[in-house]
Amino acid sequence: MKQSNRDTTTILLKYHVKKTQKHVTKVVEITQEEQGCSIPLTPIWPEYFSKWNPQSSVYDCSYVENLTELKDNKIVKTRPKENNTCCLHEVIRGSNDSIYNLTECTPLINDIEDVGDREVLLVKCNNFTNFHTNIPIKPAVQEKMNYWEGISDEERPFNVFILGIDTVSRSHAYRSLTKSIKLMEELGFIDFQAYHSVAPSTLTNFMAMLMGLQRAKVRGTCAKDWVAPFDNCPLIWKNFSENNYVTGYVEDGPQSFNWGGQSGFVNQPTDYYLHHLFLSLADTRGNVTEKFWNLKNYYNLQNLFFPLATSGNITEKLGKNPKYYSAECTSQERVPEFLLRYSIRWLKKFANTPHFFLSWFAYPFHEDIYSLANFDEYIASFFEFLKSEASLLRKSVVIFVSDHGDRMSFFNSKSIESYFERGLPFFQIRLPDQMKENYPDIVEAIQSNSRKLTTPFDVHHTLLHVLSLNTNLDLVSKNFEPERKDRCSLFVDMPSNRTCASTNIPLTNCLCNAQYDKNAKGTSKISPGFANKLLAFSVSNLNMKVLKSKYSQLCSKWSSSSDDIIYTRYISQTKAFSEILIAFTANPGEAKFEARLKITKSAGAFIIKKFTEVVGFSRINKFGDQSWCIPMETDEDKEMKELCLCKIQRV
Incomplete structure (x- = not known):
């Protein structure tokens, strides 16, 4: 690394790492230029948590009978000797995001059914229902796979996998996902300490990260009003698909493109897309959604498909009748467990084919931020899987990200710390081993950038940069510029004098040079x-x-x-x-x-x-x-x- 003669200031960043009040002191050198936007490093355990100690219980799916399972493209009865009458529906996506169709329920012959190219399946056995997802090789996907035949692994472009969780600040991730964070450190993930959201809402941050556009630009061009579908918008997975990547986007609810009665997509946006599964899940488990809706009444919007999660005090009010909990369960798996397992299966399926995959988790975390700690074991298991997959680690850019911190919980209504956490979501990235070997300048740049102001616009530009690194791709822009006026790829050294105004962060949410410590020198008291x-x-x-x-x-x-x-x-x-x-x-x-x-x-x-x-x-x-x-x-x-x-x- 080049030596610099610039003046530096050594700053001691002291923060909690465990609720035992243990501290770790971290020394970071920050140049005077970097102080153009100083982001406060919020404590992992702020005063609020010491005082209130909020906790959450999560729903239990163990009561659901797993009477069928998916094995080698076949639905198999798990208890063939029992007299269980089972039949199988295929759930088929309709003409847009709000429509799905069920085929006739056909009996399972000989307790087994070859599901072949069928993707989303609903099995009814007596009073229980199980959901299954197959990952068939579709004709368009087969064409993409054929394209890469004869091209060696080393010559193929880098994969992109994004794992996202709604409503998780950086500090909240550290206090809730201790086991997962430890595994990420072992895997070489880089923690971006000054990653800043551009709004306190999922959709606006998605527009930045997945389209590279501000909301006003989206409304002025590709989705002109609230109910306009997003099909014509420049979503990043289109860039990858045009370059023969297999693409997937899965999300467990309507928190992004379908929130509040928005239309989502007319055409299926990626090669693999499970929105219709969760529509059918919500309808099939209708008892819980109706009761949950009446109790919680969160936004009471027409055409908004109901939140899938019940937890905490809501669960107590609903009672312990199993049929009222089933909206949270695809079978014996809770929805987050199901999505994590699907993500692992998907990545295994296309491990040797260039791919782009986004897996986004909204429930129960959006409604109950304290439930995150209950899923640390499952998220850690996903990173254990990654740790065992050398080929994926060699070829994949892996991003673990959130959109914003908590907005409307008890934490927000009682604590100043919430204001800071709201704008500082979690963001970590792991570079492919092959990229580290071939591009040492990228490794150096990304380490430097991890302490600088960064936004979802920078992530979008980085994804474009990933594509530009491979000269074998047909449709990569030859004029890609890593740095633009309001965004910069994480793969090049960013300017140190970035501000909220220069990076599309509204002043309402801007945390540049904000004073976190109320007792800091020079901070006045308010009478x-x-x-x-x-x-x-x-x-x-x-x-x-x-x-x-x-x-x-x-x-x-x-x-x-x-x-x-x-x-x-x-x-x-x-x-x-x-x-x-x-x-x-x-x-x-x-x-x-x-x-x-x-x-x-x-x-x-x-x-x-x-x-x-x-x-x-x-x-x-x-x-x-x-x-x-x-x-x-x-x-x-x-x-x-x-x-x-x-x-x-x-x-």
Whole structure:
């Protein structure tokens, strides 16, 4: 590595690694240029967790009878001597994401059925149902496999596998996935300490990572309104498919392209796609989804397919009748276990064929962030599988990523730490062994970049860079530029002076140079009187925002008192201005909001109204159907659903 004469500052980063309050001190050298955007390293166990100790139970699928299993493309009865009457449906995707069809239920002859090229299967035996997924070689996939015949493994391009989990901050991953993290360290994954989301929502981060586009650009081009399908958008797997990669995208729910009544896709987006499986699972296990919906009533949106997860107190309310839990179970496997096993089978199937595969987990983690620790063993098992697959490790770029941290749990409504975690999701990457051997400059660059501000746009550009590394590919752009104005491949040394403004991160969520430690030198205290003025200003602006919307006549006016302040905190201070975060409860409805305020200093004083700007509002608690009167037709509607309390409330 080249030596530099630049001045450096040695910073001691102290953080918890276990809940025993044990600390580890890590020394990192950061140049003055890198301090252009300093991202606070949040503690693994912040004060909130020491005080509240939140935990979660997860649903149990052991009651489901595994009366059939899939072996060598055959459905086999597991208890052939028992008098179980079984029949088999094939679940077939319809003309778009919202439609699927079931074939007639045909009896299992001789307790075995060759399923051949059938992909998604539902078996009914007495009162139990089991779901199975076959991975048939489809004609289009066979053509891609034929393309690579005669090309040696060393000459074939690198694979890409992305494992993603919804709503996981970097700190939350470290406190929940201790065994998995240890295995990733052994495998040589690189932890990006300053990876920053571009929004607190899955879809916007997906647009950045999978399309390389901002939401406004998507709405202005390929998916012009809320219900427009995403087929015409430049999704990254298209680039790989055009270059004869086998592609797969699996997700266990509607948190991305189908959320809130969005259309998803008309045509199947990748070679392998299981959305119709989870539609049929939700319908088949209808008892639980209806009861869960009535109890939780999370968004109450028409055409939104129901969340698959029940956990914690919801499970207690539903009672212990097994039929009410089955939406969480494909058989005796919980949905995350099922997806992990499917991912392993898929990667084994196409280990010797260039492939792109994205496996995304939303439930139960989106609804219950504390459930993640319960799945550490299963996620660790996946990394154990990777550890044993030398050919995959030699040829595959492996990414473990989340979209954003938790937004609306109890953590958010009680703790300032949540604001920081929300914008700093987990991101780790492992380079293929062959890439490390052939491109030592990439290894050096990615180590350096792991401490710099990075975003999903950079991940998208990196995926394009993966394709550009292989000159055998027909459709790779010959003019690929690793660095552009607002994004940069992780494979080249990034500029150290990147900012939120230059990387498409909205100021509302920007954590550049934010002050995490409330007791840090130079951090001012906020007096009760000043806090009350900030509260009044925030509530006034919140009401003005609602009043200016097209739904103003439907929404109540918010009010708050000094007792409703949850916390206030300076998060940035300069000679010219200060930024303050204030969280408060607003009534009616006990809504919890967070406002980020920018206050300009004038003659050494703060003048609240004239020089104060509301950078943005965030809703930080779940709101059920409080905003039922707002339809879900546009991006603006989505924002108003978080800010509005309907004057007429449902009983």
